[in-house]
Amino acid sequence: MINIGVIGCGYWGPNLIRNFVFNEKTDVVSVCDLRKERLDFIKRVYPFVDITDKSEEVTSDNRIDAIAISTPPSTHYGLAKSALENGKHVLIEKPMTVSSEEGEELIEIAEKNNKILMVDHTYVFTTAVRKIKEIYDSGEIGDVLYYDSVRINLGLFQQDINVIWDLAPHDLSIMNYILQKDYKKVSAIGVSHANPEIENIAYMTVHFDENLIAHFHLNWLAPVKIRLTLIGGSKKMIVYDDMEPTDKVKVYDKGIEIRNIPEEVYNILISYRTGDIYIPKIENIEALKIETDHFAHCVETGEKPVTDGEFGLTVVKILEAAQRSIKNGGRIEEIK
Amino acid sequence: MINIGVIGCGYWGPNLIRNFVFNEKTDVVSVCDLRKERLDFIKRVYPFVDITDKSEEVTSDNRIDAIAISTPPSTHYGLAKSALENGKHVLIEKPMTVSSEEGEELIEIAEKNNKILMVDHTYVFTTAVRKIKEIYDSGEIGDVLYYDSVRINLGLFQQDINVIWDLAPHDLSIMNYILQKDYKKVSAIGVSHANPEIENIAYMTVHFDENLIAHFHLNWLAPVKIRLTLIGGSKKMIVYDDMEPTDKVKVYDKGIEIRNIPEEVYNILISYRTGDIYIPKIENIEALKIETDHFAHCVETGEKPVTDGEFGLTVVKILEAAQRSIKNGGRIEEIK
Amino acid sequence: MINIGVIGCGYWGPNLIRNFVFNEKTDVVSVCDLRKERLDFIKRVYPFVDITDKSEEVTSDNRIDAIAISTPPSTHYGLAKSALENGKHVLIEKPMTVSSEEGEELIEIAEKNNKILMVDHTYVFTTAVRKIKEIYDSGEIGDVLYYDSVRINLGLFQQDINVIWDLAPHDLSIMNYILQKDYKKVSAIGVSHANPEIENIAYMTVHFDENLIAHFHLNWLAPVKIRLTLIGGSKKMIVYDDMEPTDKVKVYDKGIEIRNIPEEVYNILISYRTGDIYIPKIENIEALKIETDHFAHCVETGEKPVTDGEFGLTVVKILEAAQRSIKNGGRIEEIK
């Protein structure tokens, strides 16, 4: 049995606790939060769990094997470092850290201590995204031509991070997991309507090679909730609508066929193809159940998590570059 | 009765002809196209119309008062110039011209000859867009905070103009008509999958003052057809979904209220508001009927058309700047 | 070339005329309507067509091979009889006649005169319905378990026929074409809100053998337009949503599997199955084009039309029985 400590009981923490309680490989031993009312709530629902408002009591607890951190991003580094140095495995809420330096250091510490460092990019563990990955990996859609994502709604205006740091980790983790492709550059544009330092609407572009781009619309101020991703392939195209209750993924046998006529440089024959659409069945399993299973499995076996430190770091590096681009008026920035 | 000549009988020309035939203020006298089969088709349906493959026969026809031009964009300038210089009023298909120089010259010639020069930005004459303008002008939605538009589908890959020149004139004309606001800068990113000179996916941003932007997603290679515009206002928000058969415009009493606490610069109170939604009734009248009525009215009275040469030129200037931005890797470009 | 006369130029007649004009096997020679303005309209659009307000001039016209009748239902019998007796082939608007006696007589006259008698059940010629038939015939959905249809909107209150006679011919023709199954009984319930003799809302049930029924909701007074058919099969199920612009037909690999345990009569094992959904590509061809082609083909070859007199008569017999059932408070009535 893996004993878990959970630090941070805001919106997401209770979901982690519930999943670790119900998982047969894990037990929740201790929960930490600064707010008494959150701890009281947890104690009422899970009376067998210890509660504390001191994170050190969790990170240094000898009974504990692994710590889940679901606190504000700026605290991730300090808490994760302390946990790893105390010999605990760590699962950190996304974004992993607020800078790539912090992220790199955590990866090093985890390696040195031979501990699992996993980032809680929950979408990677949804059955919808896993189905898309399966389809993509099968070669069915061909080469990816573009990736377009919209994630907007009337959302909570965060006070410490902007809309890109808040929402884009979801989409970047989904894209990275599916495509597994290299990119070097990012550009972004953002607008602030409340706190001038905190953009609440942003458009971000990840530049791959010459004719592949990924574009992201992120918005806390939209009247409608849209979570729509298009993946255009050379053979087929995928539409992933996360607002659909069941039919989230549609595969369109639709596209163009391009034939270059060699002797005439710009004489191109384009033919259009539209065929059937299919909607694969997607199992209805809570992503966090799959994710906590995976974390437990990695802790047990030492296997590398799908969303390990490197995975989380890549996301942070894109966010950093996007942030620089916004400050530079949308200039294309290298991802370091 | 206003006698009309129509030059260009491809996809759009027959719609113009039908509307001018059925309009009680106008008669179609002569139709020109280079393709015999298009002329034969027109002759069969409207046997009372003269047909010709020589545009000069139309532009110099003494019976004709006004000429509608629905040919490829690169020919607009020459045909419109000839028509205006022959003392005809002119209605040109969008985009008005392929360069702002051409557009400016046409405006001058029209003024010198005291003729109406109108650009066929049909969307401005849809009942949905007119309803949105009415709502916007009433002040009901407050200050506009952002404008976001998506116009994508599996569309015809044009051989002479890219996706921005093809699709953005619709959205720019809608936005300019509704907002009537100044802007100075544009940036754009595009990707080509067929002809390397002709982008088939593009993202364009029009920069207004510091915290207002308009963003456009234009795509010929999308599996689904989306024509969705969000207009975020400080009081209410509008969602315009042109794919809805009837309920195209929705007004959301939804938003945030921001209160700055003066003594503490970054201490901002944000409260969220969600109320009723309403869907105004929109008359079901063909836009081209309203537009041809308006053109006839302007020809009769000498009144300035809503989509006059200046209106069309503004669109062309944005397209030019967007084109420059794409070539410069997304750099922000001044609209000249 | 088959010379066509058209009697009746209201809502539907012009669509027939247009299709017969553009069809290369047919010519429209003469058009009849009682209203001068309708004839003027036709003459303007098709100046080569003769017009008349006397139907005898059409039915006795020696140049004419076939007559299309799109007048109110109560006049179908007289006009069709006159046409057939004058040696013309006939295409009649649905419902074929207002009584089965009239229908039976027309079938006899057509046979005696060796002429084609076809009923204009247009839905049978839509590409969506033909695709459903193809899927059904392939055996893919298994045995049909139920058929459920909703056809409602804020529709024109007819003054001479009720909502069942107005709308159900569509659904009955679709069902009969697809299922090709016998049934003997009908029941129906209706309500009138305007003319007490003319029901504007009705629910109709066609009773097949013991465990198959087809149910129809027909309504002129609905706020939303719904045209939705469910066909539940023992293996798969079909959803046909005619309001969808393109993806009208969806095939669900979903259902139950029933295993009877022989020794225990009511001990039944039911297991649920949900799999992929697919949306077959449907060609975008106007149904009336396919239908007029089919009519021309039958006239040329003497082949029996898919929607021949017998087909149309079956629909009329169900409508009659439904009418009797409404008058008898929903009692199950034999289809004679």
Added chain:
Amino acid sequence: MINIGVIGCGYWGPNLIRNFVFNEKTDVVSVCDLRKERLDFIKRVYPFVDITDKSEEVTSDNRIDAIAISTPPSTHYGLAKSALENGKHVLIEKPMTVSSEEGEELIEIAEKNNKILMVDHTYVFTTAVRKIKEIYDSGEIGDVLYYDSVRINLGLFQQDINVIWDLAPHDLSIMNYILQKDYKKVSAIGVSHANPEIENIAYMTVHFDENLIAHFHLNWLAPVKIRLTLIGGSKKMIVYDDMEPTDKVKVYDKGIEIRNIPEEVYNILISYRTGDIYIPKIENIEALKIETDHFAHCVETGEKPVTDGEFGLTVVKILEAAQRSIKNGGRIEEIK
């Protein structure tokens, strides 16, 4: 504090327990189920609750003030009777009983013992249904002309009750709560595909006066999940789509106006009206929270519950009559 005992911990019981635990006026003292694993589950989540597999231990428990019964329908009568006779208030899962005799007896016992008897018709406590009631009561939609409800999906085939007894209590409770109108007759048609005694598809009609009917489509074997209610009014119409995540209720300013011309009996002028649609904001509060609050309030004050025994009995009487109608081939049956 009101001490609650809960009998029955299947699908719904845990929701009742959770709401009574979190409600500040109620405490859950004891929970009963026959299945050990259900009791273990409850004990793990709520360790402070007593568990038992003997219902008598709950109904006779002196600490307990009120008992919630969420067991199969056939057991409701016996458990509720025992609880009431032991001086407990009772909340029974819908349908209240499996016969009206049982229901009537429970009402008598409750009155004699001066105890609250409430039926758990949860939909009546949804914010959507309460909003519709508010709109209806305001007179805004005018006189109700028809009521049409569809509640279908691939649902669990119950082994002891048919689809009407399973699903219609929802719709009948909604309709009765909103309309508060008298009716006397019911007819129904049903089909069985598994157990021949248990219909899995049914159509039910409630007959009000001469020109108002309510119709219900109930189906366990539908590929799509639909929960759609239309309420046609003489002034406006309501569409209630319970599958919409937020915009569940739409009010259409749409309808017909009928003017009878007195001297001519059947000469009726019908004009059509279509105006704006509005979507009222609906609070997002769990129905069961509102319901358990209401139950606690009634227990405290002795006030009659909205869904009291009489309310529940009316639903049972309709179900009984519908059942008789199915057995009699759809004959109209009096509601006794």
